[in-house]
Amino acid sequence: MGAGKNLTREYQQLREKIYQSIFAGLNKQQMEVVATGEGPVLCLAGAGSGKTMAMIYRILHLYLFGAEFEAAVLPPHEISLEDLAKMQQWLQEWEKGVVSCFSPEIINLLRVNGVSPQAILAITFTNKAAEEMKTRLANLLGTISEKMWVMTFHAACVRILHREISSLGYTSNFAIYDSQDQLVLLRAICKELNLDEKKFAPKKIQNAISRYKCKLQTPSKAKIMSNDFLEKKYIEVYEIYQRRLQENNALDFDDLIMLTVRLFQEEPEILEKYQERFRYIMVDEYQDTNHAQYALVNTLAKKYQNLCVVGDDDQSIYGFRAADIRNILDFERDYPEARVIKLEQNYRSTQLILDAANEVIAHNSGRKAKKLWTENSAGEPILCFTAIDEGDEAAFVVEKIEELKGQGVNYGDCAVLMRTNAQSRTLEEWLIRIGIPYKLIGGVKFYERKEIKDILAYLKFLVNPCDALSLKRIINEPRRGIGEITFSKIANHSWEKGIPIYQALLEYENLGIVGKTAKAVADFINLLESFRQSLEKLTVTELTKKILEETGYWQQLKRENSPEAESRIENLQEFLTKTLEYDHFAEENSLGDFLSQVALVTDLDNLQEKEEAVVVMTMHSAKGLEFPHVFLIGLEEGIFPHYRAFDDLHELEEERRLCYVAMTRAKERLYLVNARERYLYGRKNMNQSSRFLEEVPPQLCIQYNRPGFFETTPAYAVGNNAAGSVAVKEQAGRKGQIFMLGDKVFHQKWGEGVIVSIKGQGSEIELAIAFPEEGIKTVLAKYAPLKKLR
DNA sequence: ATCTTACCGATTTTT
DNA sequence: TCGGTAAGAT
Numbered sequence: 001m002g003a004g005k006n007l008t009r010e011y012q013q014l015r016e017k018i019y020q021s022i023f024a025g026l027n028k029q030q031m032e033v034v035a036t037g038e039g040p041v042l043c044l045a046g047a048g049s050g051k052t053m054a055m056i057y058r059i060l061h062l063y064l065f066g067a068e069f070e071a072a073v074l075p076p077h078e079i080s081l082e083d084l085a086k087m088q089q090w091l092q093e094w095e096k097g098v099v100s101c102f103s104p105e106i107i108n109l110l111r112v113n114g115v116s117p118q119a120i121l122a123i124t125f126t127n128k129a130a131e132e133m134k135t136r137l138a139n140l141l142g143t144i145s146e147k148m149w150v151m152t153f154h155a156a157c158v159r160i161l162h163r164e165i166s167s168l169g170y171t172s173n174f175a176i177y178d179s180q181d182q183l184v185l186l187r188a189i190c191k192e193l194n195l196d197e198k199k200f201a202p203k204k205i206q207n208a209i210s211r212y213k214c215k216l217q218t219p220s221k222a223k224i225m226s227n228d229f230l231e232k233k234y235i236e237v238y239e240i241y242q243r244r245l246q247e248n249n250a251l252d253f254d255d256l257i258m259l260t261v262r263l264f265q266e267e268p269e270i271l272e273k274y275q276e277r278f279r280y281i282m283v284d285e286y287q288d289t290n291h292a293q294y295a296l297v298n299t300l301a302k303k304y305q306n307l308c309v310v311g312d313d314d315q316s317i318y319g320f321r322a323a324d325i326r327n328i329l330d331f332e333r334d335y336p337e338a339r340v341i342k343l344e345q346n347y348r349s350t351q352l353i354l355d356a357a358n359e360v361i362a363h364n365s366g367r368k369a370k371k372l373w374t375e376n377s378a379g380e381p382i383l384c385f386t387a388i389d390e391g392d393e394a395a396f397v398v399e400k401i402e403e404l405k406g407q408g409v410n411y412g413d414c415a416v417l418m419r420t421n422a423q424s425r426t427l428e429e430w431l432i433r434i435g436i437p438y439k440l441i442g443g444v445k446f447y448e449r450k451e452i453k454d455i456l457a458y459l460k461f462l463v464n465p466c467d468a469l470s471l472k473r474i475i476n477e478p479r480r481g482i483g484e485i486t487f488s489k490i491a492n493h494s495w496e497k498g499i500p501i502y503q504a505l506l507e508y509e510n511l512g513i514v515g516k517t518a519k520a521v522a523d524f525i526n527l528l529e530s531f532r533q534s535l536e537k538l539t540v541t542e543l544t545k546k547i548l549e550e551t552g553y554w555q556q557l558k559r560e561n562s563p564e565a566e567s568r569i570e571n572l573q574e575f576l577t578k579t580l581e582y583d584h585f586a587e588e589n590s591l592g593d594f595l596s597q598v599a600l601v602t603d604l605d606n607l608q609e610k611e612e613a614v615v616v617m618t619m620h621s622a623k624g625l626e627f628p629h630v631f632l633i634g635l636e637e638g639i640f641p642h643y644r645a646f647d648d649l650h651e652l653e654e655e656r657r658l659c660y661v662a663m664t665r666a667k668e669r670l671y672l673v674n675a676r677e678r679y680l681y682g683r684k685n686m687n688q689s690s691r692f693l694e695e696v697p698p699q700l701c702i703q704y705n706r707p708g709f710f711e712t713t714p715a716y717a718v719g720n721n722a723a724g725s726v727a728v729k730e731q732a733g734r735k736g737q738i739f740m741l742g743d744k745v746f747h748q749k750w751g752e753g754v755i756v757s758i759k760g761q762g763s764e765i766e767l768a769i770a771f772p773e774e775g776i777k778t779v780l781a782k783y784a785p786l787k788k789l790r
Numbered sequence: 791a792t793c794t795t796a797c798c799g800a801t802t803t804t805t
Numbered sequence: 806t807c808g809g810t811a812a813g814a815t
Contacts, residue, residue, distance in 0.1 A: 126804065154805045178805080197811090198798090253805045288804090321803060420801055422807095442803090483791075600805055620802050642801055658802080681800065682806035 011079050011087075015110060016071045018091050023057060030054040032341050033308070037067025037115070037280065040301075040335035041308040042328075046372045047357070047664035048348025048626065051310050052129075055282055056136050058308065059120055059148065062280055063141065064102070066113030067306070073112040083109055101140050117147035121278040123297070124152055125285045127601060129624060149278070153293055157256040158596050164263055164270055173592050175250040175460050175467045176599035180448060182206050182252055185469060189240050200233060208234045209241060213254035214290040214322035216261060218242075247495070249466040257292040264299050275303040286311035286331075290322040298334065305335065313368050314361050317620060317658045319650070329368065346372045346664075348626055350379025352700050353670050357663040360695045364653045372664075380669050382696065385704040386689065387675040390423075390634075394430040396673060396704075397631050401436060401614060404629060411437055415615040415627040417662050419640040423633065424616055431614065441617035447598060451557075451568040452575055456598065458547045459540075462531055463592045465502030468494065478556045481520045486513055502528075527551065540586075540594050541579040548572065619662040630666035632659075635674040636687035659692040672696065748785035750774045 023031055033043050033054045045051035061069070090106050093099040102110070124130045130151045137145035149156060162172050177185070186202040186209075208231075212222045219239035226232050245251065251259065264271040281301050283289070286309035289297070301307035309331060316325040332338050346354055354372050361367070383400075387393035401414050416427060421442050431438045446452060454477055457470035464470075468491055476482045489511045494504035504511075508521045531547060538546065548554045557565045557572075582594050615627065619640075634640055640659070645651035663670060674689045743755045745767075753771040767786075768778045779786075 152805065176805090179803090256805080318803075320801080422800080479791085481791095618802065620804095639801095644801060654802095679806075 007079050007081070007084070008075060010084055011075050012071055012073065014084060014087050014091070015073075015112075018087065018094075018110065019065065019069060021091060021095055022060075026050075026054070026057060027343075027345055029341050029343050029345070030057070032339070033310075033343070034058045034061045035069060036308075036339050036341075037062050038306060040305050040331075040338040042331045042335075042338050042340045043308065043310040043343060044328075044340065044368055044370060045310050045312055045343040046346060046370055047312065047315060047661065048346045049343035049372070050345075050347050051284075051343060052133065052136075054343065055122065055284065055308075055310060056133060056140070058282065059122060059137060059150075060140055062115040062120060063117055063144070063148075064107065064111050064114050066115055067280070070113060076108065076112050079109075101142065104142065104144075107141070107144070115280055117144055118277060119279040120148040120150075120282075121156070121280070121300070122148065122150045122282040123156060123284065124150075125288055126624070127152055127155075129284060130155070152600065153296070154253060154256050154600050157260040157296075158600065160260055160274065161251075161256065161263070162596070164267070165259070167267055167270070168259055168263060169246065170249055170251070170259075173249070173464045175248065175464045175470065176256070176596060177245070177250050177252045177469065178448070178599065179206070179253075180453070181250075181469055182209075184472075185244060186237065186241060189237055189244065193237065193240075195233070195237070200230075200237075205234055205237050209238045210254050211322050212238060213252075213258045214292050216258055216292050216295060244468075247466065248468050248501075249464050250469070254292070257290075257296060261292055261295045261299065264296075271299065272303075275300060279304045280306045281308070283307070283309045284311070285315075287313050287316040287325055287328040288318045288323045289327045291324055291327075294324065294327045307335070312370075314364070314370065314657055315623065315661050317623065317654060317661055319654050329366075342370060344370060344372055346374040346376075348667050349374065349664060350376050350668060352379045352381060353663065353666050356382055356670070356696045356700050357660050359697050359700075360656060360663065360692055361660040363695055364656050366653075382670045382672060382701045383704050384672045384693070384696075384701045385674075387673060389675050389677045390426045390679060391430075393633055393673050393675045394427040397427060397633065397671075398430045398434050398436060400631070400671060401629075402434065405436075409629065410612060411614045412612050413628040414631070415617070415622065415625070415629070415665065416631045416633060417617060417619045417622050417665065418633050419619060419642060419658075420634075421618060423639070427616060427633070431616075437613040439611065439613040439615050441615065441621050446571070446574070447601065449568075449571055451572055454553070455544060455547065455572065455575060456595070458531070458551070459544070459591060460595055461502075462528070462535060462543075463595060466500040468501040471501050471505070475524065478552050480524060482517060482524065486517055486521065489513060535591065539579075539583040540591055541576060541583050543591065544576060544579050619658050622665050623661050626665055626667055628666075628668040629671070630662070630669070631671040631673060632662050633673045634678075635672055635690040635693045636678070637690055638685070638687055639678075639680075640690050640692065656692060672701070744789040745769060746787040746789050747771070747777075747779075750777060752789065753777075 023034060026034060027050075030050060030053065033041065034057045037058070043051065043054065045054070086105070087109055090099065090103075122130075122133060124133065134145065134150045137148065137150065149159075151159075158176070161168075161170075161174070165172055165174060183202050183206060186205055187197075190197060190200060190202060190205070212219075212235075217225070219235055219242055222235050222238065223232075226235055245255065264274070278300055281297065283297055288311070297307065297309075309328070311328045313325055313328050316323060316328070319325065332340060349357075351374055354374055358372055385393075385396050387396055397416055401411070404414065405411065418424065418427075424440060424442075428438070428440065447456070454473065457473040457477075461467050461470040461474060472487055472491075475487055490504045490508065491501065493499075493507065493511055494501040497504065505521070506525060508518065508525075513521055527550060530550070531543065534543060534546060554569075554572075557569050578598075579594070582597070586593065615625075619632070637643075641652055641655035645655050672693055674693060675687070677684055677686055679685075744752060745755060746752055747769065750769075750771045751773070753769040753774075756768050756770045756776060766778055767781050767784065768776055770776050
């Protein structure tokens with residue numbers, strides 16, 4: 001018995017030692033977040049302060065040691081000397097870094113008072129963040145982590161609604177409509193109501209409806225609050241829109257949240273069930289929550305109050321989509337006993353970059369006091385450059401990137417961030433011309449492409465026979481001679497009788513559809529029926545292939561023989577690899593499940609790290625990312641801050657926060673670029689430099705001036721693609737020069753001249769140069785003995 | 791049903 | 806400037 005007691009004591013000491021070691025890499029504040037499992041916690045996490053790490057270790061802590069660590073615990077089961085040796089060995093290996101995960105065996109030895117994994121709910125905004133967290137948890141804990149809910153707001157709501165939605169008057173095979181679908185629906189409604197699209201832009205209405213939903217306002221509630229004519233009309237549309245969604249058994253993105261909240265409000269037992277289940281709740285990017293999300297989280301957490309929210313009021317940049325910064329600012333009011341923990345140590349950027357960012361953000365009012373600091377070195381000064389125009393700006397960026405490349409920096413370590421997507425064009429032209437591989441984030445997204453939406457509409461309609469929108473999309477795609485008029489006959493029938501649109505379609509014979517059209521409809525129904533019959537038997541991939549074949553969709557594209565058709569085929573093939581992937585991992589073959597997954601993914605999720613390409617994107621999309629070298633371009637009044645924000649103090653502050661977010665993406669070097677002049681909407685504009693640029697203390701920057709001479713001779717232009725450019729350069733072992741229109745150059749034979757035209761690409765670039773004495777000469781950039789002058 | 795022409799308007803965007 | 810949309814022509 002005495003031996004047993006000794007063993008217990010030894011076990012406790014060893015377990016505590018292990019505990020210390022596991023969390024040794026965290027700073028004091030992070031550790032506080034990790035170890036305060038019980039009660040409300042507000043974690044104000046500055047940019048790059050290791051909040052993801054804190055959240056992951058918090059979950060780990062909850063699971064292994066419970067809400068609060070207790071040293072004097074009894075072992076989970078009888079402990080042998082051998083067990084202690086195992087723990088000892090594990091500890092050694094952990095400290096050496098040989099192991100970085102917890103095997104089931106070691107979990108079995110360590111875990112006392114641990115929270116059940118099902119009780120943990122961690123919510124993020126983006127799939128990417130959720131995915132990162134999930135992966136890291138799986139690496140630490142293995143398959144047990146799959147029992148925790150680590151997902152986006154929307155994914156969590158889909159999962160809950162999938163089980164519970166019947167009490168709200170929908171069925172669980174509901175469709176999810178994206179913003180495009182919303183617009184199609186809204187346009188149709190506007191047409192029905194004879195609304196002038198100029199006065200009532202569907203986009204505006206969409207926005208208004210989204211705002212209502214984010215505030216949890218149903219049409220009838222919104223009506224009470226409204227007073228002006230425009231708003232009343234919006235609400236009228238909202239009402240019809242919402243009815244239409246319900247008839248289609250469809251939810252839009254905002255519905256996912258709003259209906260879940262409604263579910264919890266209306267069904268106390270259901271709420272109770274989830275409150276009991278999710279006793280430990282964490283929310284990432286809390287400053288970006290809107291009212292509906294706020295209500296969701298706080299309703300769920302109400303019972304046990306084990307709510308840990310992580311965020312940074314200085315990084316709130318989504319006010320325009322109804323994020324309410326007050327949610328984070330008022331957390332302490334909502335939970336007076338909340339522990340407030342500030343993570344202010346930054347592990348990402350150099351001191352200089354942080355100083356600059358701190359200085360800029362300090363111009364905002366109403367912030368939670370916070371100041372980032374770092375143990376990192378001061379680093380290189382911030383490089384500022386004022387370009388002549390947007391071409392010069394792009395040229396500078398490209399020159400610098402090439403220079404960095406020459407110093408061994410990877411393209412993938414460079415990011416160019418801009419305020420608006422429209423700014424990417426000139427830059428892209430230059431990147432292409434010089435042959436720098438790049439990746440543009442934003443633009444037409446994969447799941448928004450026509451061909452993908454088409455095939456998805458087929459699949460969606462098969463799952464949900466109420467989905468009129470999808471039927472409308474596919475009924476004449478590919479062309480089969482069923483026009484608008486026929487469709488509206490069917491749709492009207494469906495509304496009048498209150499039957500699913502598929503039912504209405506089947507009854508086409510009673511609707512005055514005759515002759516050729518009737519035949520076409522009959523054929524179409526047969527086609528759909530054959531798909532429906534294979535629904536159970538086939539995998540998603542097989543079904544997709546069957547649809548593409550038997551509708552003639554493939555054939556039509558193949559016959560077309562155009563580059564566009566080519567890319568559509570490629571996209572469909574890409575889609576098939578995604579279905580294949582799904583089929584491979586899916587437990588049962590459920591098309592509906594596949595569709596809800598697909599509805600919630602975006603392109604940003606595919607941003608692969610370590611890809612050898614410069615990343616070009618908006619400052620908004622850069623949130624949460626980091627790069628060694630960051631270029632901020634277009635730092636001009638009117639562009640950034642955007643002119644639309646000029647007359648609103650709150651919007652200006654949001655712009656400044658955006659600037660703060662953008663600056664703090666940089667790990668090593670930050671480049672701030674503005675142009676004196678820029679073409680915008682076909683007009684040349686003179687722009688003052690951005691106020692944010694003025695707010696950066698000058699002593700942290702150096703103003704860049706192009707050197708008068710480039711060292712290289714003779715000149716050459718680099719290749720057109722990544723492979724080409726690298727090959728040329730390494731063979732030649734020399735740096736490239738970048739020429740642009742209007743550059744002054746020095747030619748060995750003809751002296752000084754000015755470039756008057758640039759033609760061709762890659763190694764074929766031809767320069768036409770005007771020399772005072774010799775006239776215009778055309779030379780191949782690759783071979784001409786040129787030096788650039790400035 | 792599909793192509794052409796004239797016009798308008800133009801942040802940021804996850805899910 | 807450019808691209809998307811809507812009405813008009815064939």
